[in-house]
Amino acid sequence: MSRIGWERVEDIETQEEDTGIRGRLLLLRGAIIVVLLLLLTRVYWLQQTRGQELQTLAEENQLARILIDSPRGVIFDRNGLPLAVNEPSLNVTITPAFLPDDPAERQAVFERISILTGVPVTNTVQQQ
Numbered sequence: 207m208s209r210i211g212w213e214r215v216e217d218i219e220t221q222e223e224d225t226g227i228r229g230r231l232l233l234l235r236g237a238i239i240v241v242l243l244l245l246l247t248r249v250y251w252l253q254q255t256r257g258q259e260l261q262t263l264a265e266e267n268q269l270a271r272i273l274i275d276s277p278r279g280v281i282f283d284r285n286g287l288p289l290a291v292n293e294p295s296l297n298v299t300i301t302p303a304f305l306p307d308d309p310a311e312r313q314a315v316f317e318r319i320s321i322l323t324g325v326p327v328t329n330t331v332q333q334q
Contacts, residue, residue: 268301298323 252260281290298319305312313327320327 268304296323 278290278292280288280292283289300315300319305315316327
């Protein structure tokens with residue numbers, strides 16, 4: 207303020223700009239808080255309300271049964287004996303993350319699979 211009580215024009219414009227910037231920053235802070243609250247609410251809803259349902263769906267999604275039809279028929283030689291026949295082939299795939307960490311328990315799983323499939327353990331495990 208000057209001696210008479212009047213303010214300079216430059217001081218008034220600076221004060222108005224500061225008030226406008228502060229208002230915008232306050233609005234931005236409020237918007238950020240609202241977005242974060244919405245995200246936290248969504249995370250809570252997914253974890254607490256639908257967590258068990260989504261976990262069940264994920265576990266069901268881990269197993270897949272794929273049937274592949276062979277595109278050809280039986281191939282015979284000139285004497286009528288079959289050269290190539292279609293026989294069903296079954297593959298078992300194990301995700302290593304689902305196997306136990308203990309080597310003895312892991313070996314027991316391999317032996318159980320060997321008994322169920324009728325294939326020796328040495329043929330069932332591919333070492334990497």
